[in-house]
Amino acid sequence: MAAYFLRDHGHRETGDGFIMRHYVRLLGWSVRHRFATIAMGFGVFAGTIFLSTLLPSGFLPTNDISRSMLSIEMPPGTTLAETQAVSDQITADLLKQPEVASVYATAGTGGQGGMAMMASEVRKATIVVNLKPRHERSVDQKTFETRLHDDLAALPDMRFTWSPNGQAAQRGFSMILSGNDGEAVEQAALKLEKEVRDHVPTLANVVSSAALDRPEIRIVPKLDQAAQLGVSVDTIAETVRIATIGDIAANLAKFSAKDRQIDIRVQMDERARAKLATFDALKVPTSKPGVSVPLSSVADVSFGKGPTALDRYDRARRVAVEADLVGETPLGAAIEAVRALPAAKNLPQGVALLESGDAEIMGEVFSGFALAIAAGVMLVLAVLVLLFQDVLQPITILVALPLSVGGAFIALLLTGNSISLPVVIGFLMLMGIVTKNAILLVDFAIESIAKGMDRTTALIESGRKRAQPIVMTTIAMAAGMLPSALALGEGGSFRAPMAIAVIGGLIASTVLSLVF
Missing domain, CATH: 1.20.1640.10 (Multidrug efflux transporter AcrB transmembrane domain)
Structure with missing residues (x-):
């Protein structure tokens, strides 16, 4: 020009x-x-x-992308129907908010595919909240999530967390305690979790990733009796697995339809699995062809409780202490505040406090x-x-x-x-x-x-x-x-x-x- x-x-x-x-x-x-x-x-x-x-x-930095992701966790033993009911209640409450455009929820193992929206257990659910464009809202995304904190905290027996970026189900703050002594690691994590909750106001929804004990049926092989009867531990495990969740896909019988084959899976009724007598009567094959013995003769069957999973970091037991950052709290300031706590300074011998998640990155x-x-x-x-x-x-x-x-x-x-x-x-x-x-x-x-x-x-x-x-x-x-x-x-x-x-x-x- x-x-x-x-x-x-x-x-x-x-x-x-x-x-x-x-x-x-x-x-x-x-x-x-x-x-x-x-x-x-x-x-x-x-x-x-x-x-x-x-x-x-x-x-x-805190970013407003007009999409929030809420992850909820129910107590061990919660059924899929109960998890679904809670997620439906939260979804209905979210749709009443003037800033919300749409809500998508998955409970249990229902969600798969992009955006990492698959919940790993029936007691967990993920809710994706699509907000209206920023110019149509009077509050930003972080303020919207903070405003709903008290309403979500009022729901009984539920943990919840907002994803820091609205795209992945991870916490804004995460540090792990690692060591070879699992009990010492868990005790140190619980102590640190309590101090963070009480003395670090810049972190909210503080939880420990230590697996919660849940009811289970324990089957302990009687090694001497099993050896005399010619029953291996693998055979006992395979018998229980087939009875509870069915055989692997390669060994299943097939129903031939016109254009495809459908697997036929046979397993015990869920109500029968709660009775020890059902497991005692299971027939376990022996090394002799055509001869089987009751499971009670080669193993002890009892009720118990234990963790669902054991997490490890560099082959050592690990427990993560996770939380959400309050407002626009910098991650570095939160890390310094946690490391200054007595529980972080006086860790048991063999237990180390390490950065993970966003802090490590x-x-x-x-x-x-x-x-x-x-x-x-x-x-x-x-x-x-x-x-x-x-x-x-x-x-x-x-x-x-x-x-x-x-x-x-x-x-x-x-x-x-x-x-x-x-x-x-x-x-x-x-x-x-x-x-x-x-x-x-x-x-x-x-x-x-x-x-x-x-x-x-x-x-x-x-x-x-x-x-x-x-x-x-x-x-x-x-x-x-x-x-x-x-x-x-x-x-x-x-x-x-x-x-x-x-x-x-x-x-x-x-x-x-x-x-x-």
């Missing part, structure tokens, strides 16, 4: 304006007082390090980004050394990199954001922009010195000539980031911290690089 509508009036030299005159005066003072400038630069770097200690760390991602930033800086240094055919000038350019981080930290502090994955991505963007500004200044100064200009005048002229394009680039970049910083649209809350960090870093790096 400019090529068609704007006319060339030729090159014209204009005098410095009010801002430029004061900037050149400040730049001249900075160049002539080198040691004071260097001291102030170190002061800015020290302030940046101090600001980094004031910011909490988190993995992902956060540590891996941050360390990976730190390595990526270091590798990127070294690659930039190598390219600059080749271009300038010098080592000192590229190092001078890269010294400007720490000046941008302080501005990003100040912007995050003012807006109440934490250092999260989007912020780290923003730091990567800042590295390239700040390096570009420094290259413009240093390259112009080197060319001026090569033409015979003294160093002080060359540095001042570099700032005078390059200030306008650098400021224009900064304004354009900051204006482009402004809609993201305002968190406009669906999922805008995820991009906002990145944009805020970039805008703050751009402003600080532009001002400081033009002066220092």
Whole structure:
């Protein structure tokens, strides 16, 4: 458009304006007082390090994607019909909320496929709540979930949790206790769970993943009698398995229909499984063909209780302490609060407290980004050394990199954001922009010195000539980031911290690089 509508009036030299005159005066003072400038630069770097200690760390910022996932868990022994009744009641209550567009629920093992919506037991259910678009709601997704907490907590004999991202049934906070002594691990987990519930207000719905004991029928082989009768332990197990859940698919009889075969599964009636006499009378085949003996003659059958599963981490027993983050609590702050508890500091011998879930991923991602930033800086240094055919000038350019981080930290502090994955991505963007500004200044100064200009005048002229394009680039970049910083649209809350960090870093790096 400019090529068609704007006319060339030729090159014209204009005098410095009010801002430029004061900037050149400040730049001249900075160049002539080198040691004071260097001291102030170190002061800015020290302030940046101090600001980094004031910011909490988190993995992902709270995001509104207009979809919530609620996971519920009933006590052991709950039937599928009872779980379904509770999920239906919750579904009906959710549909009455003005922010809800639709609800999808699965109870037991009914849900399969995408979005990991399969519940693993009949006493568990998953409810996916699709909310109306953000502009049609008066509250955000996190506020909606928090508002329903008291209503859900009033339902008896039920645990519940909201997924932190609305897509996977995982908790926002998760740490595991691991060790070889299973009883010591469980006791330490229960003690830590209690202290977290009582003394860490930033975590809600605190639960331990230690398997709850549920009623069971125990069948213990009589090894001596079984050996005398020629009955192996495998035979006893196979007999009980076929009687309770049926044989494997490969051994089942088939009913041939017109276009397919249907498995015929034979198993005991559910009411008969609750009677020990039924199991005592089961016929177990012996090593002699055609001869079988009652199960009671080769095994003891009794009622008992025990866990449904034993979880392990690196072949050691593990129990997870999980919770939901309250409001916009950063994950790093929650981890520090838990590690400061007496139960976390005084663990039994052989029991370790480890990070898992988002906490573990956060540590891996941050360390990976730190390595990526270091590798990127070294690659930039190598390219600059080749271009300038010098080592000192590229190092001078890269010294400007720490000046941008302080501005990003100040912007995050003012807006109440934490250092999260989007912020780290923003730091990567800042590295390239700040390096570009420094290259413009240093390259112009080197060319001026090569033409015979003294160093002080060359540095001042570099700032005078390059200030306008650098400021224009900064304004354009900051204006482009402004809609993201305002968190406009669906999922805008995820991009906002990145944009805020970039805008703050751009402003600080532009001002400081033009002066220092």
